[in-house]
Amino acid sequence: MTRSRPPAGGATGSLVLVARAYGGPEQQALVERDVTAPGPGEVLVRVRAAAVNPADVKRREGLFGTTRTPPVPLGLELSGVVEALGPDVTDLDVGDGVVGSPRPGAGAFAEHTLVRRRDVVPKPAALPHDVAATLPIxxxxxxxxxxxxxxxxxxxxxxxxxxxxxxxxxxxxxxxxxxxxxxxxxxxxxxxxxxxxxxxxxxxxxxxxxxxxxxxxxxxxxxxxxxxxxxxxxxxxxxxxxxxxxxxxxxxxxxxxxLVRGPDVLADVVAAAAEGRLCPNVTATYPLTRAAEALAQVEGRHAAGKVVVLPGA
Structure with a gap:
């Protein structure tokens, strides 16, 4: 993994792991991007934890399609803290914890990311961020x-x-x-x-x-x-x-x-985890600067449990 500025003159601001092109791990890079204000129906989240999944590797390799022009931000599930609200989001406050998925094209392996309000649920205070981040997928x-x-x-x-x-x-x-x-x-x-x-x-x-x-x-x-x-x-x-x-x-x-996926079950899953009825097996955590190692552990099938990236670490 390299650390560089994004192509085409992207401004600095917040780190995010991207695939610079579709392919192997050599295409991963930690780059800087603007912290973008949320639009209607959106929330800006300071990411505290983002879980790694085999689907992250498939996305980097282009197995989910290659229509999105690289660099492609990576990471599909997160837990974090609200930093800003879109103009029509009235049921959350700055500082609230949330769990869910980033907006398409935004990525979860990041210091900040945008989410759609409909794709996140409140995070109970008793639920640690690293555990919460494993729940959306x-x-x-x-x-x-x-x-x-x-x-x-x-x-x-x-x-x-x-x-x-x-x-x-x-x-x-x-x-x-x-x-x-x-x-x-x-x-x-x-x-x-x-x-x-x-x-x-x-x-x-x-x-x-x-x-x-x-x-x-x-x-x-x-x-x-x-x-x-x-x-x-x-x-x-x-x-x-x-x-x-x-x-x-x-x-x-x-x-x-x-398997048929049901709608609107994330809140139930989060509640079960907060109550101790579900206990995700988080076995490894990495800071964002070592996110490549986290993906390699999952890609090599060496993970005994869930692997989580902690952008705040």
Whole structure:
């Protein structure tokens, strides 16, 4: 990662991590940009924490499309403090904590960023910024996934890929609801999964037999896709009880369903985290000047939990 001024004469003001061109990590740069006043329906946020997701890498590589002209600001979820309000925003005050997503094209790996009011919710004072920043993507995905696939108390849910940020939270929701959880993942994820009450099975060729040995499965939530999904779908009698967030095309072809994202669930997720009903597993934090290392940890799949960038550090 380099630190430089943005191209085309951008003025100084606030640091942001961008992709100077679509491609690999060598395209990442920490640059300076103006602190822009919020327009109608917008809020200027001083970012305190921004969580890293595999989707950040995909955006940098152009896998979500390349129509946006570089430099492309990076970062998809944040927690921060309101610094200025758009002229029509009347239900927040300067100094309020908020959680959510940056305005399209604004980026969360930044000292300041703009958000649309509709894309953030108030942050409870008791909820730390680093934890709150993990909720807009992984937290809402876990919430939607569990509520779509919920097999009910006393029944068994298989989570394919339980060791990631979404799977970790799904396991918490399911166990709290009285659902038995069997989860697959790399061996390095065993201790964390078992601490949540998950019956853990190491991913690989022997996983199907091990899952079958663990007892009947009533529903499957797929967070891994590929061969893992195609193999493990065999454990459930009713393919309609299979939901995939990772490989929806394959899931539908196998008789299952794609994950459906619900609207307006972030407030529920934030409240659950503030009350201690959801506990995101933040395992690494980096200052903004080391954001490249944070992305590399996620890109290399070395993260045991959620990785968070702290622009104020």
């Amino acid at each position: 992984a937290g809402t995905a876990a919430w939607d996934a569990f509520h779509q696939v919920d097999p009910g108390p006393g029944r068994t849910l298989l989570v394919v890929g339980v060791g990631g940020g979404v799977g970790d939270l799904v396991a918490q929701l399911a166990v709290a609801a009285g659902t038995r959880v069997v989860g697959t993942g790399s061996e390095s994820k065993r201790a964390r999964a078992e601490s949540l009450g998950v019956t853990f099975v190491t991913s690989g060729p022997a996983a199907l037999a091990a899952v079958r040995a663990a007892g009947p499965v009533d529903a499957v939530l797929d967070l891994a896709g590929g061969e893992a999904l195609r193999s493990l779908v065999e454990v459930v009698a009713d393919r309609a009880s299979v939901v995939s967030a990772a490989d929806p095309t394959a899931a539908v072809a196998l008789g299952g369903r794609a």
